[in-house]
Amino acid sequence: MTHIVEIRDPAERSRIAEVVLRDLPEWFGLEAETAAYIKAAAELPTFAVKPQDAFLCLKQHTPWAAEIYVMGVRREQHRRGLGRSLVAAAEAWCRDRGIRYLHVKTLGPSRPSRGYDATRAFYEAVGFVALEELHGLWDEDNPAVILVKDVRLGFSVMPIEGLPELRAGDDLAALIAERTGLQDGDVLVVAQKAVSKIEGRVVALADVEPSGRARELAGEEADPRRIQVILDEAVELVRVRPPLLIARTRQGYVCGSAGVDASNAPEPETVVLLPVDPDASAARLREELRERTGVDVGVIVTDSFGRPWRAATTDVAIGAAGVEVVRDLAGERDPTGYELHSTRIAVADEIAGAAQLVFGKLDRVPVAVIRGLDVRGDARAADLVIPPETDLFR
Amino acid sequence: MTHIVEIRDPAERSRIAEVVLRDLPEWFGLEAETAAYIKAAAELPTFAVKPQDAFLCLKQHTPWAAEIYVMGVRREQHRRGLGRSLVAAAEAWCRDRGIRYLHVKTLGPSRPSRGYDATRAFYEAVGFVALEELHGLWDEDNPAVILVKDVRLGFSVMPIEGLPELRAGDDLAALIAERTGLQDGDVLVVAQKAVSKIEGRVVALADVEPSGRARELAGEEADPRRIQVILDEAVELVRVRPPLLIARTRQGYVCGSAGVDASNAPEPETVVLLPVDPDASAARLREELRERTGVDVGVIVTDSFGRPWRAATTDVAIGAAGVEVVRDLAGERDPTGYELHSTRIAVADEIAGAAQLVFGKLDRVPVAVIRGLDVRGDARAADLVIPPETDLFR
Structure with a gap:
């Protein structure tokens, strides 16, 4: 040195x-x-x-x-x-x-x-x-x-503005590459809605026939067709207070309405589902960006999840490619020599939350670039799903 | 216009x-x-x-x-x-x-x-x-x-480097002001450890006499004196899998070990407690920075909390002053006209997580500056404590 x-x-x-x-x-x-x-x-x-x-x-x-x-x-x-x-x-x-x-x-x-x-x-x-x-x-x-x-240290979080309303089949990598100059090591954060829309994960409620169970859970307040879509996406209802449902999704995530959302849907009377495999979606977008720009970026797909004990939602990672997802400090020691035997940090969730701060909810900014943060890796967001038997917090 | x-x-x-x-x-x-x-x-x-x-x-x-x-x-x-x-x-x-x-x-x-x-x-x-x-x-x-x-949009997250090891009574506002040029509208994010240390919230284990209950929970693996400190800080044990404890603290937060932590303690054989009133700590630091620099910044005090269903920890806000804590979009409409009747975003938690990304755990960078994010407000982090009766996720 x-x-x-x-x-x-x-x-x-x-x-x-x-x-x-x-x-x-x-x-x-x-x-x-x-x-x-x-x-x-x-x-x-x-x-x-x-x-x-x-x-x-x-x-x-x-x-x-x-x-x-x-x-x-x-x-x-x-x-x-x-x-x-x-x-x-x-x-x-x-x-x-x-x-x-x-x-x-x-x-x-x-x-x-x-x-x-x-x-x-x-x-x-x-x-x-x-x-x-x-x-x-x-x-x-x-x-x-x-x-x-x-010369300032740290990192920047930059929204990508001017994306059009997205439709099934749109080339998101091309739309992003046109609007920003990506650099090696950047992390591109994409709201789940954007990924789901280009992947066609949109359901028209007119096409849904609600079951008796869906009608029962919907009661007077909710649309039973939307409840039916939630039931179809859920592998387990974790909490039920009709018409509000917390479910474990096919992807393993526990969230409100099994990730089924009517806000920011492309049209009225439609709902948007989570991507089938958000880690695969992230890997695909990463590869398409590399082909198009020659640049090696990480990709994180995010959604807004509620959580127990704390009010409101934060954005978390539901898909990841080319990034560190959990930073494990096990065995490392702090300055007094104390071994950090249980310090694991969900960096992908923290990046997701940082990006949400520039997304807003009402405008159409579903993509942000994180620059200056060294989080290259090869983990999947699925690693953030905690096995129920080891979940002390559950 | x-x-x-x-x-x-x-x-x-x-x-x-x-x-x-x-x-x-x-x-x-x-x-x-x-x-x-x-x-x-x-x-x-x-x-x-x-x-x-x-x-x-x-x-x-x-x-x-x-x-x-x-x-x-x-x-x-x-x-x-x-x-x-x-x-x-x-x-x-x-x-x-x-x-x-x-x-x-x-x-x-x-x-x-x-x-x-x-x-x-x-x-x-x-x-x-x-x-x-x-x-x-x-x-x-x-x-x-x-x-x-x-001219890039978005915001920056910058660590403040070179702070000394903090002790009870240290003037944190002065130490920060010496090391960075703050601007109106900046948010200063401070790790709880830094605040607790200057407030003297450090307990020497040698001074702790563990109760029978603490000895029982500690078993063979844990230090019963540390368990005793946790019991003293807890108002309710939410989950118990000895020697691991999830507790609701006096401040209302639910977290591992009631926020009592041995890592990054100032000396071996000591543990650090949460500040008595982290919102008041944030307000005090904000006022001291204003007196010293003439600049109006927001302050967020953070800690690393685990959460159900997802692996690892993220940093969240446990104290706040001069900032928006929850952004409530109730009644606003998305571009298709869908009313966002339940979209509340925990922006203070997302800011806390963003800052953690530059803190690291092993080095002594407990303070970061967030610049370029318009989150002025006057909420308290205590607003993030969800009343148990309305907590569907619980």
């Missing part, structure tokens, strides 16, 4: 800058500019890899923005991750000071240069985004490009 | 640019530059407020970045929200194309100007952040400042 140190002595800052920059004539071949960098380094926050292999100087411009003012890695040390480690140290320095954006200016792409092409590729590889080539900032031969990176 | 239109006719673009810019000599007093803007507008994506009140032209530089190339609002229309609406339209245009950053260059602060001071204040008010003053990009008298905004 590369060991990064912050250099606090002004003379040492300039010394390491000089040794490194003199080793890089392809980038720092103009004597006046190079001398200016060496001089400026003395007064700037500076990180280095010792003895004199690489360095990076920062310049804070505003309370929220700092710049990588100059950076260099000695030629023989290239391609060993030193630059990446220096940038990581610079980002941590920024975060400690509440700085949100780190930026850098380098030679722009309109002037071809093998060295600077590699420099820009490096910055883009560590997450910088080019804003604009600034002609006239330096001289006419040397256009500057400014690149920026948001 | 301001009606924004996209202008597609090149001549009309230049015409509206000319009318507006000629009305703003304080900003556009240099004939050559103004003529260049009017000419350039013809070829740029342009939004306007009709008839000829305001306009904004965009220039896309890279697949991920575009610039507000020129923008103007006629003087008599100032301070009516036209500029804000134009920027919102520009952001939507960017999002539709997968563009992440919108930037703008304007006169920098080192050259005083009442007009441009207002311009920069406007951009900052709509979320732009100044990166750097670029001397030499324009002419020596006119330093350019470049400001940038991340």
